[in-house]
Amino acid sequence: MTTIAIDAMGGDHGPRAILPGLEMLLGERSDLKFLLYGDRETVEAAIADLPRLKAASTIHHTEVAVAMDEKPSQALRSGRYKSSMWQAIESTKTRESDVAVSAGNTGALMAMATFCLRTMANIDRPAIGAIWPTVKGEAIVLDVGATIGADAVQLVDFAILGAAMARALFGKECPTVGLLNVGTEDIKGQEEVKEAGRILRERRMPTLNYRGFVEGTDIGQGVTDVVVSEGFAGNIALKTAEGTAKQLGGYLREAMQSSLMSRVGYLFARDAFRQLRERMDPARANGGVFLGLNGLVVKSHGGADAQAFSAAVSLAVDLAKGDLQHRIRDDLDKFHADRIPAPVSDEDTDSDAADGFVRGDSAKTGQSGQKE
Amino acid sequence: MTTIAIDAMGGDHGPRAILPGLEMLLGERSDLKFLLYGDRETVEAAIADLPRLKAASTIHHTEVAVAMDEKPSQALRSGRYKSSMWQAIESTKTRESDVAVSAGNTGALMAMATFCLRTMANIDRPAIGAIWPTVKGEAIVLDVGATIGADAVQLVDFAILGAAMARALFGKECPTVGLLNVGTEDIKGQEEVKEAGRILRERRMPTLNYRGFVEGTDIGQGVTDVVVSEGFAGNIALKTAEGTAKQLGGYLREAMQSSLMSRVGYLFARDAFRQLRERMDPARANGGVFLGLNGLVVKSHGGADAQAFSAAVSLAVDLAKGDLQHRIRDDLDKFHADRIPAPVSDEDTDSDAADGFVRGDSAKTGQSGQKE
Numbered sequence: 245m246t247t248i249a250i251d252a253m254g255g256d257h258g259p260r261a262i263l264p265g266l267e268m269l270l271g272e273r274s275d276l277k278f279l280l281y282g283d284r285e286t287v288e289a290a291i292a293d294l295p296r297l298k299a300a301s302t303i304h305h306t307e308v309a310v311a312m313d314e315k316p317s318q319a320l321r322s323g324r325y326k327s328s329m330w331q332a333i334e335s336t337k338t339r340e341s342d343v344a345v346s347a348g349n350t351g352a353l354m355a356m357a358t359f360c361l362r363t364m365a366n367i368d369r370p371a372i373g374a375i376w377p378t379v380k381g382e383a384i385v386l387d388v389g390a391t392i393g394a395d396a397v398q399l400v401d402f403a404i405l406g407a408a409m410a411r412a413l414f415g416k417e418c419p420t421v422g423l424l425n426v427g428t429e430d431i432k433g434q435e436e437v438k439e440a441g442r443i444l445r446e447r448r449m450p451t452l453n454y455r456g457f458v459e460g461t462d463i464g465q466g467v468t469d470v471v472v473s474e475g476f477a478g479n480i481a482l483k484t485a486e487g488t489a490k491q492l493g494g495y496l497r498e499a500m501q502s503s504l505m506s507r508v509g510y511l512f513a514r515d516a517f518r519q520l521r522e523r524m525d526p527a528r529a530n531g532g533v534f535l536g537l538n539g540l541v542v543k544s545h546g547g548a549d550a551q552a553f554s555a556a557v558s559l560a561v562d563l564a565k566g567d568l569q570h571r572i573r574d575d576l577d578k579f580h581a582d583r584i585p586a587p588v589s590d591e592d593t594d595s596d597a598a599d600g601f602v603r604g605d606s607a608k609t610g611q612s613g614q615k616e
Numbered sequence: 617m618t619t620i621a622i623d624a625m626g627g628d629h630g631p632r633a634i635l636p637g638l639e640m641l642l643g644e645r646s647d648l649k650f651l652l653y654g655d656r657e658t659v660e661a662a663i664a665d666l667p668r669l670k671a672a673s674t675i676h677h678t679e680v681a682v683a684m685d686e687k688p689s690q691a692l693r694s695g696r697y698k699s700s701m702w703q704a705i706e707s708t709k710t711r712e713s714d715v716a717v718s719a720g721n722t723g724a725l726m727a728m729a730t731f732c733l734r735t736m737a738n739i740d741r742p743a744i745g746a747i748w749p750t751v752k753g754e755a756i757v758l759d760v761g762a763t764i765g766a767d768a769v770q771l772v773d774f775a776i777l778g779a780a781m782a783r784a785l786f787g788k789e790c791p792t793v794g795l796l797n798v799g800t801e802d803i804k805g806q807e808e809v810k811e812a813g814r815i816l817r818e819r820r821m822p823t824l825n826y827r828g829f830v831e832g833t834d835i836g837q838g839v840t841d842v843v844v845s846e847g848f849a850g851n852i853a854l855k856t857a858e859g860t861a862k863q864l865g866g867y868l869r870e871a872m873q874s875s876l877m878s879r880v881g882y883l884f885a886r887d888a889f890r891q892l893r894e895r896m897d898p899a900r901a902n903g904g905v906f907l908g909l910n911g912l913v914v915k916s917h918g919g920a921d922a923q924a925f926s927a928a929v930s931l932a933v934d935l936a937k938g939d940l941q942h943r944i945r946d947d948l949d950k951f952h953a954d955r956i957p958a959p960v961s962d963e964d965t966d967s968d969a970a971d972g973f974v975r976g977d978s979a980k981t982g983q984s985g986q987k988e
Contacts (some may be wrong), residue, residue, distance in 0.1 A: 434764055477848060481856045484857050488860040498887065505885060506885040513885070517871065
């Protein structure tokens, strides 16, 4: 049985998209239990005609819903402890749930998750891993926007996090890993990337197969199972690919409507176009995975409809069943065993990620900064 | 009359692709004169059955051809002064030509161009500008890989360079400019990008209309005429878009061949698919423009066929006719008029770009580092 905590108030469409998404998933997968965090009245109204979900859920009333446009620091002030987002995250810490899913605002979710769960021992910064459809299947690209910039050791940590995610999802015991760069020769690129390449080459970790630098063109060709980047370039790569897919999809629609002949052709090839649409559909790969925290959190696109939200939750279930967190902990322990541990302080454990997430905030709570 | 210097030995296919590309262009455009730099025997053999080109060209024999896999520092040592690449570049400095075009290796071309032409007064670093097809037409994205990293003032310089290129090519007197970032809110992103945004907002330059931050998804939607980034993220964005287009083109081909019905549909819609292929064709937008140097150099894809090379030369002609260099000089002078000029030294004028381009090399030549 997998227990999934749901921030029922997150996303552009709220419970009206989220709950039907869960109902859909229950039609496909069994052994799921949901903890729904949100305004009881709203959730009960939306769940009334979803019999499968009603039977598989417990509703936990929360007073506060984080707005989609709230700044992370503001969301932390108003929603810490009492928002649906916070409580869904916290349930993974208390082991009431195996994984939390939210379609709420990314900055607020990352700030709350980092604050509530803390980074794992030996991890400076969390990363967001995305599933990237390739011509060979799927790849994992990280970091797609948790933080900006990364030093060499942080990039190596990202490689370990991404490889553990690939093992949990793709069932490959030693996934291939590439570092995103502007050329494939060893002499090219950012210093941090070159240094990370040197460490990965020399350490020869048993849980990943380092294949060198990869370029933007290589991601979609599935050259490696995992592509590692700091969050600025990773985010720009992801969004550029989304934009290009949207642009070309538009060209295709225009072309098919451009003449009587093309419209007739479209009718003949309708099934092929349906398959094509499915392969190009970003909802298939919905879900950013927060990696490196002491709890598993998956972020759905804010604009996700029921189908897309269901895909994000399905991913969350796969990760929980694949025992992602234990794999990561084991791999990190092995890699960092011979490094001198960094001193632990409250500041170290905060994400310096997110837009406006105020580092100093942590001091006000009186929480200890002990890592697990 | 526009005079174009051609590195006839560059690219994967050499004169056999380059010269037929020029012949094609002469079928479409008049008032062109070519200076062909390369091995005389090879060029004369390849030009024998190209009558229009023969009539419009002068062949300049060169002893050395830069290899596609040569490191920039190595190319400078072996090819300085005497290679086809160097001499094509140098002809723009001596005003024998208006613009130089090469399909040779990017790192070597950037190193030679920077070394031979030097950066313009007030410009620290050159940038490579690319034409990006959008749903509204075309945009200019820079830097797509001349250097890695950029400070705020360098990003502002890139904005000025890109806007001048947009004015020369698109005929818009005040093109819109966006800074590539991971979010559109002012609080997000790299410090350099935020600071560049502040300068652009406050200075309100008459030659560009600054529109704030743009994301990867916005580039192909044509949200702004010019998109500015440092070269690492810009290169990754460009190559990711190319990779995504290739991937989706492959999906489309597979879908159209997946059944008898889809193949029939394809036959009906053949014309529409031809149009689509043309819109998706990367050769349409072939040509990286080196900006910020005292001479105009255009880089064609190394793998370009005749058609694609012809597109790069056509772009070069448009830029020369659009008087790009004077526009840039005027705009830079206006912007930098109230800034204290930086001290000029040999080191400052080298590109710290390129893969292995050895800064120290410049000292060995005894050339002065005076900017124009």
